[in-house]
Amino acid sequence: MADATRPLPNAREPDTGAFWEATKNHELRYQRCNDCEAVIFFPRRHCTSCLGQNLEWQASKGEGTLYTYSVVRQSYHPFFKARAPYAVAWIDLDEGPRILSNLVGIEDPTRDLTIGQRLRVEWEDHEHLAIPLFRPI
Amino acid sequence: MSENGRSVKSGQTRDAAIVGIHEFPSRDVEGQLSPLQIKAECAARALEDAGLSLGDVDAIYDAGEAGGMAGLGISEYLGIRPNVIDTTMVGGSSYEFHAAHAKRAIAAGKAKVALLSYGSTAHSNAFAIGVGGHGGGGGMPGPADNMERFCGMTLVSNYAMVAHRHMHEYGTTSEQLAEISVATRLHAMRNPEAVQAMRALEFMDIRETTIQDVVSSRMIADPLHLLECCMISDGGGAVVIASPEVARDCATPPVWILGGGEATKYPENGGDITTSAAAQSGPVAFAEAGVSPDEIDIAMIYDSFSITVLTLLEDLGFCKKGEGGSWVEGGRLRFDRPSDGPALNTDGGGLSSNHPGMRGIFLLIEAARQLRGQSCSQVEGASLAVAHGNGGMLGSRHCAGTVILGRD
Structure with missing residues (x-):
């Protein structure tokens, strides 16, 4: 069935495209403001704390x-x-x-999950990007 | 003292009043009417209720839900040329924003008679807003949607994530959340239009429910069960708001708009999903009205889901954050328990009477019925009501509109 695929992000979306671009290399990125050190996520062009545009991409460890x-x-x-x-x-x-x-990686999600539990990213590869999913550690 | 003889609290203004209301009686138009036709019919009935005519309307409030350019399409369709055109579109909370904005416009002398209208054929269109529909990014294309769309967050699961965190942090239980569904269904069974609505939408078991009924109904998105989810109906309504001078000669007793507040809420890193935009809009509205939550007789609170009501009751200050679960226990929200605090959604709510997608206008309409003494589940002597609309999605991004209403 043609429809039975995951709805994929647009890797050319102006604010978040660079995030998705990096997923090809299994890098989970976020932004930090060099002026005020705020963490910005979802990605965008400006800092949500000071409106500056002096942002830098950081790689998350994925946990x-x-x-x-x-x-x-x-x-x-x-x-x-x-x-x-x-x-x-x-x-x-x-x-x-x-x-x-x-x-992912849970036998019965209706029973086996606990708020506060530790998780680690794992990647679902697609042609032009990868989707970050999370598995209990 | 007000000129109407009832003492007015210091700072409280009576600039504008709801003078006409109409709720479209059918919840299934079987594809035979358009949203615009429903809006126009409701407008006619609400003006008739007020004893006013179309020519009196000089301000239009329109969320644009019926298509076309908001404000313009409805003006042309009705055949009016208003001086004030307000097209605020904030989902189900639009009508609380409209009411507060109408009060401002009337107080500023920009208008004398404002018309709010709503029409939807969500049921006839089988528009998937409900139990299986998807809600990534609040339906808005853009950066947030592009980060969220991939993971299949349905509308119900968006709200369910608030419920799960609420349970985790405060020990809230499904049985406590079920109190909201049970009280609302009790009120619905007393409202013939709500009973007819449930028949039209082929509810399986149309009767008063118990907590056990709710928690043993099918799980839709953990931890929310079917009977904690609103219906998807057709429907519509209209509200006429007038200046004190106009209201004095209207056919109905005025229901004064005493205060309004509005706010936004969106996901933030490290933020608290159990607190909604109501925590910001509520205090502003209560302060403007000069009243406190413990004075409120009627709580018309947007009941898209059980957790919506629990969260909003806390945020509006009826109880402390986290204490909503125990606060609603024991049937406290029923119309016949006025000494315990406000009666909830006495028309039957979105859960059991009317939810065509944007329920905010019905909150104003039933609040006005209560303050006029015309509800099917009338709280004797009801004099103060809050109508709180939540537009968008509780678990991610939404707007809040709070309106405080009072009678003479």
Whole structure:
């Protein structure tokens, strides 16, 4: 079924394209402001603390904690419908960014997840980019 | 003292009042009506309710949900040329923003009679906003959506993530969240239009529910069950807001807009998902109205899901953050428990009466019914109400509009 693929990001989106570009090399990036040291995520052209544009890309180690999650039992999207039940989660990376992703490598997501547990990124490769997913450590 | 004879608190202004209301009675138009047609019919009935006519309307408030250029399409369709055109579109909270903005425009002398209208055929269109629909990025293309769309976050799971964190931090239980569904269904069963709505939308078991019913209903996105999710209906409504001079000669008792507040909320690194934009909009609205949450008789709170109400009750100050679960226990939100605090969503809410996608206008309408003494689940002597709209998504990005309403 042609539709049964994950909806992929646009690697040319003006603010977040460089994030997705780096995923080809399995690099999980975020930005830090050189002027005020604020962590910026999702990526954009300016600092959300001082509005400056003196930002620098940083590589995350890809580890973090589970802030919250839900297990989706019902979806109308063909790709996700076939994968239900699956976990969607907000993950706090150790460097500060909070990222939305899916959790993988869990036998029963309705039972085997705990808020606060440690997670590590793992990559799902696609032709032009890779999707960061997270697995319990 | 106000000229209407009831003492007005210091600083409280009575610049504008809701004088006309109408809620479209059907929740399934079977594809036979358009959103614009629903808006126009509701506008006519609300003006009739007020004892006003189309020619009196000099301000239009329109979220643009019926298509075309917001504000313009509805003006041409109705055949009016208003002096004030406000096209604020903040999802389901649009109508609370509109009411507060209308009060300002009327107080500034820019208008005398404002018309708010809403029409939707979400059910007829089988528009997937509900239990299986997707909500990455709040539906807005752009950088946030580009970071979130890939992971299949449905609308329900967006809210469910707030519930999970609330449970984790404060020990809130599914049984406590179910109190909201149970109280709302009780009110719906007393409202013939809500009962008809549930029939039209083919609800399987149309009766009062118990906490056990709710927590044993099908899980949609952990930890939210089917009976914690709103319906997807067709529907619409209209509200007419007038200056004190106009209101004096209207056919209905005025329902004064005493205060308003608005705010935004979005994901932040290290932020608290259990606190919504209501924590910012609520205090502003209560301060302008010069009243406190413990004086409120009627809480019309956007019930997209059970967790929405619990979060908003806390953020509006009815109880402390994290204490919402125990606060709602024991049927506290029922209309027949006025000594325990406000009655919740006495029309049956979005959970059991009317949710065509943007429910905010019905919050104003039922609050006005209560303050006029016309609700199906009337709280005797109700004199103060809060209408709080949440537009967008509770677990990621949303707007909040709080309006405080009072009668003479």
